[in-house]
Amino acid sequence: MSNAISDGTEDFVGVLTERIEAHFGMGIDQLKAAVAAAPTANPDATDVVKWHGLLVNSQAVLDRAEDALLGALEAQPSEVDDPTMGLAHRVNAAVAERDGRALVVRWLLDPDAPGKKDLAAEWLARLNRGARKGPAVQTSAPHRPAAAPPVSAEHGKAAQR
Numbered sequence: 001m002s003n004a005i006s007d008g009t010e011d012f013v014g015v016l017t018e019r020i021e022a023h024f025g026m027g028i029d030q031l032k033a034a035v036a037a038a039p040t041a042n043p044d045a046t047d048v049v050k051w052h053g054l055l056v057n058s059q060a061v062l063d064r065a066e067d068a069l070l071g072a073l074e075a076q077p078s079e080v081d082d083p084t085m086g087l088a089h090r091v092n093a094a095v096a097e098r099d100g101r102a103l104v105v106r107w108l109l110d111p112d113a114p115g116k117k118d119l120a121a122e123w124l125a126r127l128n129r130g131a132r133k134g135p136a137v138q139t140s141a142p143h144r145p146a147a148a149p150p151v152s153a154e155h156g157k158a159a160q161r
Contacts, residue, residue: 012098013059016105020048023109028052048108055101062094 017028019155023029024045035042069087077086107113 013056016055016102017052019109020052020105024048040084044108048105051101051104051108055098055105058094058098058101062091062098063093065091 020031021027026034031045032049035046039046050060065087069084069091072084072087080088107115110116
């Protein structure tokens, strides 16, 4: 992007990528390869890789939206028209999406983040470790009586008389 609109966040994704690499002790490409090879080996790494990918995608959307807005603003006379205002709203939405995904990545990297050490988090972790595929108790289908034979239209009329 030639003229950055962002307020000092040009390398927003880069900073979080460095934190991920420091946290896991390997480069992001190595981490992605490890997760692809064994996605269930480290659920935390799998979550971080997933959300990092979403973050990278949302940053690309933001960059395109900013470029479109800059182009429209450069071609505008002094007043901003409705289509350009729509582009500005698109930039705002892209920033919100990117920032939300960044918050998720930061939360995933922080072992002391709210919700990670409370009782509910421990309960969820236990559930996920021993995740069942079916019901806890063996069940069978309920017994249903055999259906009555269908009544034909002629037979039903005779019975009504």
